[in-house]
Amino acid sequence: MADQVSTSTPKLCRAALAGNPNVGKSTLFNALTGLHQHVGNWTGKTVSCAVGLCRYEDTVLELTDLPGTYSLQSDSPEEEVAREAILSSSFHVIVAVCDATSLERSLGLVFQIMALAPRVILCVNLCDEARKKGIVIDFPELEKLLGIPVIPVSAARQEGLTGLLSCIASCKSSCGKSLQTCEAPPEHYLKKASEVSRRVTVYHCPEYRKRDLRIDRAATGPVTGTLLMLILLFFLFWLSISGANYPSQLLSSASSWLETKLLALASLAGMPDWLEGILIFGVYKVSAWVISVMLPPMAIFFPLFTLLEDFGYLPRVAFNLDHHFKKCSACGKQALCM
Amino acid sequence: MSSVITLDQLKPGEEAILTGISDTVSTARRLKELGFLPGTPLTCVLIKKRGETSAFDLRGTMIALRREDSSRLFARRNERRS
Numbered sequence: 001m002a003d004q005v006s007t008s009t010p011k012l013c014r015a016a017l018a019g020n021p022n023v024g025k026s027t028l029f030n031a032l033t034g035l036h037q038h039v040g041n042w043t044g045k046t047v048s049c050a051v052g053l054c055r056y057e058d059t060v061l062e063l064t065d066l067p068g069t070y071s072l073q074s075d076s077p078e079e080e081v082a083r084e085a086i087l088s089s090s091f092h093v094i095v096a097v098c099d100a101t102s103l104e105r106s107l108g109l110v111f112q113i114m115a116l117a118p119r120v121i122l123c124v125n126l127c128d129e130a131r132k133k134g135i136v137i138d139f140p141e142l143e144k145l146l147g148i149p150v151i152p153v154s155a156a157r158q159e160g161l162t163g164l165l166s167c168i169a170s171c172k173s174s175c176g177k178s179l180q181t182c183e184a185p186p187e188h189y190l191k192k193a194s195e196v197s198r199r200v201t202v203y204h205c206p207e208y209r210k211r212d213l214r215i216d217r218a219a220t221g222p223v224t225g226t227l228l229m230l231i232l233l234f235f236l237f238w239l240s241i242s243g244a245n246y247p248s249q250l251l252s253s254a255s256s257w258l259e260t261k262l263l264a265l266a267s268l269a270g271m272p273d274w275l276e277g278i279l280i281f282g283v284y285k286v287s288a289w290v291i292s293v294m295l296p297p298m299a300i301f302f303p304l305f306t307l308l309e310d311f312g313y314l315p316r317v318a319f320n321l322d323h324h325f326k327k328c329s330a331c332g333k334q335a336l337c338m
Numbered sequence: 339m340s341s342v343i344t345l346d347q348l349k350p351g352e353e354a355i356l357t358g359i360s361d362t363v364s365t366a367r368r369l370k371e372l373g374f375l376p377g378t379p380l381t382c383v384l385i386k387k388r389g390e391t392s393a394f395d396l397r398g399t400m401i402a403l404r405r406e407d408s409s410r411l412f413a414r415r416n417e418r419r420s
Binding site: 101190213315322 | 350372373375377378383384386387390391393397398399400402404
C-alpha cells in the first residue's frame with residue numbers, strides 16, 4: 001500500500017482566490033491551507049500574495065490568495081496583479097469569493113472574472129452571517145443564472161470547505177467553452193450583478209435593518225451619540241486605569257516576594273555583589289516592574305477595545321468626531337487609531 | 339422626473355439614484371471602487387451638521403462621506419416605491 005502511494009504522483013491543481021476586500025478571502029485561505037503557506041512576491045510588484053498547499057484525496061491543490069480588489073480595471077497595483085493572474089494561464093481554476101450578506105456588491109467582480117477566465121468557481125462566504133441576518137440565497141438558481149458551480153461556505157466555522165476542495169480538484173466547471181475577449185464597462189457588470197442578486201436573495205427579516213438603523217441613529221445623534229461616546233470611553237479608560245491597579249499590586253507583590261527568594265538564592269550560591277546587582281536589581285527588577293505596571297492595563301484595555309470594534313462602534317465614533325478632526329486636517333478615523 | 343441634486347442635499351430616509359461623479363474630485367476613483375457608480379441606487383441613512391458628513395446605504399454597505407465629496411456626487415431623488 002505504502003509503495004502505491006509513493007509511486008503514484010499526485011495531481012497538481014493550481015487555483016487562485018479572488019474577490020473584494022473584506023469578504024473573508026484570507027480567512028478562507030487560512031482555513032484551507034492551515035500552516036502550509038508562504039508569502040509569494042509578484043515579480044516587479046510591491047504587492048505580495050500568499051501561496052499555500054492543501055490536499056484533497058489524491059490531488060494537491062496549490063492555492064494563491066490574490067489581493068482583494070473591487071474591480072479588474074488595472075487602476076492600482078493590486079488590481080493589476082489580480083488581473084494579470086486571472087488572465088495568465090497559470091491557474092487551472094479561479095475561485096471567486098463572495099460575501100453572502102452583500103451578494104450584489106460582490107457579484108460585479110465575479111462577472112468581470114468570468115469574462116476573463118475560462119474556469120471559475122463561485123464561493124459564497126459568510127453564509128453563517130447571512131443566516132443570522134435572515135438573508136436566504138437560492139444557490140441552485142444562482143448556479144443556473146451564472147452557469148458556474150456555486151458553493152456556499154462559511155470559512156470562520158469551517159463549513160462547506162470539503163465541498164469547495166472537491167469542486168476545485170475536479171475542475172468540472174461548465175464555463176470552459178468560450179473565452180470572452182471583449183470587456184464591458186464596470187457599469188454593465190454591476191447592472192447584471194444587481195439583477196442576479198435580486199432574483200436569488202430573499203430577506204426574511206427586514207426588521208433587522210430597522211433595528212440596526214435605530215441603533216445607528218442613537219449612536220450618532222448629536223446628544224445621545226456624544227453622551228454614549230463619553231460614557232463608553234470614560235468607562236473604558238476608568239476600568240483600564242483604576243481597575244488595573246489591583247492586578248498590578250498583586251503582580252508587584254508577587255515579584256518582590258520572588259526577589260527576596262532570588263536574593264537569598266544568590267547569597268547562598270555565593271554570587272559576587274556586582275553580578276547580583278546586574279542580574280537581580282538590574283535585569284529582574286526592571287522587567288518585573290515593567291510587567292506589573294504595563295501588563296494589567298493592556299490586558300484590560302485591548303480586549304475591551306476589540307469588543308467595541310467588533311460591535312462596529314468605532315466607525316460610528318469616527319463618524320461622530322470627523323467634524324472636529326477635520327478642523328486640524330485629520331479625519332475621524334484617527335480618533336481611535338483604527 | 340425629479341431634478342438632479344448633489345448627495346449632500348439628501349435627508350435621512352431619502353432614496354436616490356446616482357447619476358454621475360464630478361471629475362474634479364481627487365477621490366473619484368476611490369468612490370467608484372466603493373460602488374458609487376452611475377445608476378446605483380442609494381439611501382441616505384444618517385446626516386450630521388446638515389450634511390457636513392452623511393452616511394449612505396449603498397448595496398447593503400454603509401459609507402460615510404464628507405460634504406466636499408458628497409457635494410460632487412450627483413443623483414436623482416427616487417420617490418419611495420411601496
